[in-house]
Structures are given as structure tokens and as C-alpha cells.
Amino acid sequence: MQKYPAFTPKERENAITKEFGAVFLYGIGGELSNGKAHDGRAADYDDWSSVNENGYNGLNGDILVWNPVLNSAFELSSMGIRVDKKALQYQLEIRNNTERASLTFHRMLLDGHLPESIGGGIGQSRVCMFMLKKSHIGEVQVSIWDEQEKENLRIQGINIL
Missing domain, CATH: 3.30.930.10 (Bira Bifunctional Protein; Domain 2)
Structure with a gap:
């Protein structure tokens, strides 16, 4: 502060x-x-x-x-x-x-x-994101994402698992 x-x-x-x-x-x-x-x-x-x-x-x-x-x-x-x-x-x-x-x-x-x-x-997924230089947790951890999120990520060139 x-x-x-x-x-x-x-x-x-x-x-x-x-x-x-x-x-x-x-x-x-x-x-x-x-x-x-x-x-x-x-x-x-x-x-x-x-x-x-x-x-x-x-x-x-x-x-x-x-x-x-x-x-x-x-x-x-x-x-x-x-x-x-x-x-x-x-x-x-x-x-x-x-x-x-x-x-x-x-x-x-x-x-x-x-x-x-x-x-x-x-946080294992966060450590993986950091070490692998990933910008989205979906790049290192499988999850369910709504269609809008998947489309936004695709447009940004981010491939999720």
C-alpha cells in the first residue's frame, strides 16, 4: 500500500x-x-x-x-x-x-x-500455464466451455484441450 x-x-x-x-x-x-x-x-x-x-x-x-x-x-x-x-x-x-x-x-x-x-x-494448472507460456487455462486443463467462449478463443488462435 x-x-x-x-x-x-x-x-x-x-x-x-x-x-x-x-x-x-x-x-x-x-x-x-x-x-x-x-x-x-x-x-x-x-x-x-x-x-x-x-x-x-x-x-x-x-x-x-x-x-x-x-x-x-x-x-x-x-x-x-x-x-x-x-x-x-x-x-x-x-x-x-x-x-x-x-x-x-x-x-x-x-x-x-x-x-x-x-x-x-x-495450482497445478496455473503452474502449467505459466511454465508452458499459455494464456488460457483451457490450453492445459480439459473442461467444458460454452460455444461463444470456444469461438472467441478460436478467433484469438488459442487451441483448448
Whole structure:
């Protein structure tokens, strides 16, 4: 935020990854110094509010790289420590989602019946896109695409699987 105060979140991602090649952004979902979140994250998933060992908020984050094919930042992974009881309560309050505390998963976590966990992983299809210099995920992963999307890709010379 301090390095690029006038930029949008996407512009900041582009600028920092273009400069350094790859970065890890901590605390995705929590408020920045301007009072706004860099990007949305659910209150009941990653812990984006606890202070980490480096003094920043968030025990989660994204691995971003500069992708010259797309001429933009490219997320390879989103990962982090999942919410514990304290973080879940706090994040539900911040997001005005306290009614969710009565849901089964939330209740079990708040009552101490579930273990704390770490989640996330490297997006294999995204790594393939990046390494193979592809511009569309359909070039490395089979999926179903509507006819309009297939036609748009054909016009652009992009061959999907």
C-alpha cells in the first residue's frame, strides 16, 4: 500500500510482480492502511487477521508471479493457516457475519471439536500455464466451455484441450 498508494489492488499486484518477478502477499482479506481489503476472503476460512511473526496481519497469503504472456500478475497459489476459534470470532464480527457462528462447522470449531489446520497448495494448472507460456487455462486443463467462449478463443488462435 505504501509503495503504490494511488494504485488499485490489481495495479499493485502488477507493479510489484513486474519489479520482483515473484512475491508472497500476506494477509489477503484483511484491511490495509487505507481501511480497505486488498482482496476478498471469507471470514471463516483463512486467518487474515492474526499478527504473524513479521509483525504483519495475516497467516495467509498468495504467491504471485509476473506472467509475461498475460502481461500481468498471476496467482500460483493461495494458502494459509485456517481460522482458529479466536480468529473466527473476530473475523465474523469484522465482516458482520456473526450469524454464521451457528452453522455446524463454525459451531464445531468454536466449541473446540475440530483441529486447527493449514490449507492451500500450488495450482497445478496455473503452474502449467505459466511454465508452458499459455494464456488460457483451457490450453492445459480439459473442461467444458460454452460455444461463444470456444469461438472467441478460436478467433484469438488459442487451441483448448
